[in-house]
Amino acid sequence: MTILKSLLEQKISEHRPRTARLLGEWSEVVVDAVTIGQIVGGARDIHALVTDISYLDPQEGIRFRGKNIPETFAALPKAAGCEYPSVEAFWFFLLTGEVPSLAQAREVQDDLSRRAAVPRYVFEVLRAQPEDTHPMTLLSMAVLCMQRESAFAARHREVRKTQYWELMYEDCCDLLARLPEIAAFIYRLKYRQGDIIGARSDLDFGANFAHMMGIPRPYDDVARMYFILHSDHESGNVSAHATHLVASALSDAYYSFSAGLNGLAGPLHGLANQEVLSWILHFQQTLGDTLPDEDRVREALWETLSAGQVIPGYGHAVLRRTDPRYTAQMEFCQRHMPDDPLFRLVNMIYRVAPRVLSEHGKTKNPWPNVDSHSGVVQWHYGLREHDFYTVLFGVGRAIGVLANIIWDRALAYPIERPKSVTTDMLEAWGRAG
Ligand code: AMX
Numbered sequence: 435m436t437i438l439k440s441l442l443e444q445k446i447s448e449h450r451p452r453t454a455r456l457l458g459e460w461s462e463v464v465v466d467a468v469t470i471g472q473i474v475g476g477a478r479d480i481h482a483l484v485t486d487i488s489y490l491d492p493q494e495g496i497r498f499r500g501k502n503i504p505e506t507f508a509a510l511p512k513a514a515g516c517e518y519p520s521v522e523a524f525w526f527f528l529l530t531g532e533v534p535s536l537a538q539a540r541e542v543q544d545d546l547s548r549r550a551a552v553p554r555y556v557f558e559v560l561r562a563q564p565e566d567t568h569p570m571t572l573l574s575m576a577v578l579c580m581q582r583e584s585a586f587a588a589r590h591r592e593v594r595k596t597q598y599w600e601l602m603y604e605d606c607c608d609l610l611a612r613l614p615e616i617a618a619f620i621y622r623l624k625y626r627q628g629d630i631i632g633a634r635s636d637l638d639f640g641a642n643f644a645h646m647m648g649i650p651r652p653y654d655d656v657a658r659m660y661f662i663l664h665s666d667h668e669s670g671n672v673s674a675h676a677t678h679l680v681a682s683a684l685s686d687a688y689y690s691f692s693a694g695l696n697g698l699a700g701p702l703h704g705l706a707n708q709e710v711l712s713w714i715l716h717f718q719q720t721l722g723d724t725l726p727d728e729d730r731v732r733e734a735l736w737e738t739l740s741a742g743q744v745i746p747g748y749g750h751a752v753l754r755r756t757d758p759r760y761t762a763q764m765e766f767c768q769r770h771m772p773d774d775p776l777f778r779l780v781n782m783i784y785r786v787a788p789r790v791l792s793e794h795g796k797t798k799n800p801w802p803n804v805d806s807h808s809g810v811v812q813w814h815y816g817l818r819e820h821d822f823y824t825v826l827f828g829v830g831r832a833i834g835v836l837a838n839i840i841w842d843r844a845l846a847y848p849i850e851r852p853k854s855v856t857t858d859m860l861e862a863w864g865r866a867g
Pocket residue numbers: 671701702703704706739743744745746747748749750751752796797798799803804805
């Protein structure tokens with residue numbers, strides 16, 4: 435058994451009594467009240483889910499296992515010559531809450547490498563799709579068609595409920611390990627005339643992805659940074675919640691993650707990074723190469739708002755400050771590409787947009803989210819096909835949501851089934867005050 439799996443087993447057995455106590459002693463303790471506004475308004479802010487993988491503070495942003503983004507990057511081990519920790523080190527950290535040594539991260543890398551071979555039929559399924567199929571549809575399809583490989587689906591009836599997590603763990607590791615090759619295949623099939631670059635088993639997750647994309651250094655570090663930043667944002671966002679919801683029916687990791695990807699493909703969620711870039715490029719085209727002044731940016735923002743559109747990359751359902759995932763990418767750009775014209779334009783928009791959105795007066799959060807920066811970095815390193823950007827988000831998101839569903843099975847969380855009511859009922863409660 436790997437060190438990761440045996441440590442995870444230990445952590446799970448230490449954690450189980452805590453869940454048992456919550457259910458046994460404190461089950462009836464009231465945590466939250468629910469208003470009509472929340473019932474009609476997308477369950478916003480209702481405290482109704484539990485996860486220990488990450489927590490999103492509205493002011494401070496995300497913490498992974500208690501560490502904010504700079505602390506996470508500083509704490510996790512980095513291989514020689516790398517600016518960012520490996521995805522493998524981060525996977526170990528998300529699953530166990532412990533910072534691995536470089537050797538432990540390397541063991542995860544070897545384990546994932548052994549699992550990484552993508553079945554041939556996946557490529558055949560992808561090649562058979564019409565040329566204009568969206569890359570997110572291809573990614574979700576690739577994940578879904580591997581469902582026949584699921585160890586959980588095949589064997590969960592043969593084991594005790596307390597062992598379900600082990601089968602889920604096997605599926606999640608297999609699935610995660612295959613994603614870089616599947617994503618890079620989709621990219622090169624669609625945008626590089628099918629000129630596929632084979633995987634290398636000696637490289638870590640980020641470096642292997644960069645290699646298969648055909649993009650030189652420092653894109654390996656861009657990939658590591660990007661996947662870690664996009665991994666998890668607690669449990670209520672659409673992709674995490676959809677994955678958890680589907681898994682709660684004892685559906686396996688393939689069914690569950692494919693569902694999460696379908697949610698990520700929505701323009702109000704993951705697809706926003708594609709939309710941001712289209713919006714900025716359109717804006718740049720109308721202005722030419724020169725950096726516009728603040729008045730011109732303000733005018734363009736108002737044009738979008740007056741047309742009844744949202745400013746993509748701004749606003750958030752939970753956050754009420756600049757997203758630290760935005761800041762982390764901005765800092766990367768300051769170090770590696772300070773003079774990039776698109777980066778300078780994004781900075782200019784950042785100076786103006788929060789004030790415009792505040793004057794517009796609708797959004798509860800006028801500050802940028804992660805998506806308003808991610809496309810700029812990708813564009814700079816030559817990845818200019820922006821309908822691919824949500825695939826990158828999806829590969830990163832897998833790390834968080836798959837860690838979550840392993841723990842869901844370990845703690846035997848039941849099938850999710852909130853109660854719905856009718857409009858008549860709400861009106862009656864409304865009238866009664
Ligand atoms: N531009 C213009 N209007 C905005 C806005 C923006 N960026 N963000 C929110 N609003 C509007 C909403 O459309 C809503 O208007 P309505 O009352 O007419 O329907 C009003 O402000 C109140 O919305 P909110 O409570 O502040 O936000 P929300 O929780 O309902 O939605 C989000 C959050 C992210 C969907 C929204 O801010 C948005 O559409 N942003 C642009 C798209 C985007 O960047 N999405 C990516 C989010 C991060 C991610 O998941 N990857």
